[in-house]
Amino acid sequence: MLNELATQHSDDTRGRKREYWNEVLETMPWREVERWQAQRIDQMLAPLRQRSDLYWELHADVDLEREIRSLADLSDLPFTMKDHIRDAQDRASESEPFGANQSVALADIVQTVSSSGTTGRPLYYALTASDVEVWTDAIANNFFTAGVRKSDVVAHLVGLPMVAGGLPYADAFRRIGATLCWLGGFPTERILREMRRLRTSALLATTSFGIYLTEQWDAVGRETGVPSALRTVLCGGEPGLNQPEIRERITRGLGISQLREVMGLGDVISAMWGECEEHDGMHFNAQKHVAVELIDPQTGATVPWEAGATGELVYTTFARDATPLVRYRSRDHALVIGTDCRCGRTSPRIRCIGRTDDMLIYKGMNVFPTAIRDLITQRFAEDVGPMVRIWKERADQVRFDDPIAVDVEASPRLDASAYAGLATAIAQAVRAQLQVRIEAKVLEPGSLPRSAYKNSLLAVRGSS
Structure with missing residues (x-):
């Protein structure tokens, strides 16, 4: 039953038809899912230590006889950090171009996936056919x-095939059976026109590019004369849909009825979380292939999955041949919304509420850039x-x-004479609530650059 890939259907208590990709795992009590995952991890660890030089070294002091009966037992294993992966890749050779964590022969590797490199130089991960x-x-x-169905015509707007959101996303849309329209890489104007002409019903884009598309969607509709068929939009790659x-x-x-947030990690699997x-x-x-833990980022202690809890997401890939990961610290910080759902x-x-890699320190006070952005856009939503x-x-x-320099775009309805006063008000609000000082600057609408891929909230002066 756990290997069945076909869509499953069931009725909820209100008589509505519910659809699942894998009903058994998606509806099984979560503790049972974790016990099943623990069995898979237990079977995987000993062979992994023989295949991967990285884990032979990381687990040198681990009791190999201890059985993994639950995910709680993973606390005896060390974390894998991004620096471990970087160091492992630096030990590449002609037969092992992926370094000390390449766990299969080069002849068995069929694909390379690259991280986006938004938090440092990109990392490369190898995949076998099974991976x-x-x-x-x-x-x-x-x-x-997240709502994509076989009947959908999907506009895939990630333009780089090698990144984790490129070819892997295209493969997934085809696996569902949807009609793939890979428009990423075209100029924005063409993307918008072709979406109309191809009657796309679903769209995948970064959150910020989804916002950018809204600024031109109606105008392109009038230009082409083609009514919009768009109804489902998937956004991710960056926080914001909270x-x-x-x-x-x-x-x-965009005149849609379904907006769903999605999130993954290119190091693990590029889409694992979805609304x-x-x-x-x-x-x-991704519970069929990956186990996830929530930990306290300061102490490393496990945090229970309870509504209102916060912590860092940690992943273990128990079904990964070429470049496996055990207790990999994602640096993604999450707020638990709930543990059951209608x-x-x-x-x-x-x-997702932020990344450790993006944390800023103003005179001893830690702050996530997303916290600054969220406060501004919520408190001053009208302006x-x-x-x-x-x-x-x-x-x-x-x-x-x-003070931290922050540029904010004004609303089109705001007169330019009000920009200076708004900047002062924003700086005061951030100081009062977050205890950090910023130097806010209000810009005309459309002043900040947009990209079809990720639009970084943080930027370096002179680089963008």
């Missing part, structure tokens, strides 16, 4: 949870647009002794 199948199934499960103002902006601007039809947090949808799925539901840019003087800058 590609795992990725495709998990991502398809996620997109199915804000009602941004969700309303995209929903209204269901309840629109209340992202479910974990959709019938039992996996935890979360919102500002959703695009915000926080500036650093150099790429490695974390500490700020002077």
Whole structure:
């Protein structure tokens, strides 16, 4: 039953038809899912230590006889950090170009996936044919949870095939059976026109690019004379859909009924979390292939999956041949929304609230850039647009002794004479609530650059 990939159907208590990619795992009590995962991890660990030089070294002091009976037992294993992966890749050779964590022969590797490199130099991950199948199934499960169906015509707007959101996403849309329209890489104007002409019903884009599309959607509709068929939009790649103002902006601007947030990690699987039809947090949808823990980022202690809990997401790939990961610290910080759902799925539901890699320190006070952005766009929703840019003087800058420079776009309805006063009010609000000082600058609408891929909230002066 756990290997069945076909869509399953059941009725909820109100008589509505519920659809699942893998009903058994998606509706099984979560503790039972974790016990099943623990068995798979226990079977995987000993062979892994023989295949991977990285884990032979990391687990040198681990009791190999201890049985993994539950995910709680993983606490005896060390974390894998991104620096471990970087160091392992630096030990590449002609036969092992992926370094010390390449766990299969080069002849068995069929695909390379690159991280986006938004938090440092890109990392490369190898996939065997079996790994590609795992990725495709998990991502398809996620997109199915997020509302994509066989009847959809999907506009895929990630333009780089090698990144984790490129070819793997395309494979997943095809696995669902949807009609793939890979428009990423074309100029924005062409993307918008072709979406109309191809009658696309679903769209995948980064959150910020989804906002950008709303600014031109109606105008292109008038130009082409083709009515919009768009009804489902999947956004991710960056935080933002936790804000009602941004969700309303995209929903209204594109005239859609379904806006779903999705999230993954290129190091693990590039889409693992996705919103269901309840629109209340992202479910974990990769449970067939990956185990997830929530930990206290300061102490490393496990945090229970309880509504209101916060912590860092940690992943273990128990069905990965070429470049496996055990207790990999994602640096993604999550807020648990709930542990049950009216959709019938039992996996935890979360919102991403920031990344450790993006943390800023203003005179000893830690702050996530997303916290600054969220406060501004929520408190001043009537006067500002959703695009915000926080500036650093150099790429490695974390500490700020002077106020943090923040650019904010004004709402089109705001007169330019009010910009200075709004900037002062924004700086005061951030100081009062977050205890950090910023130097806010209000710009004309459309002043900040948009990209079809990720639009970084943080930028370095002179680089963008």
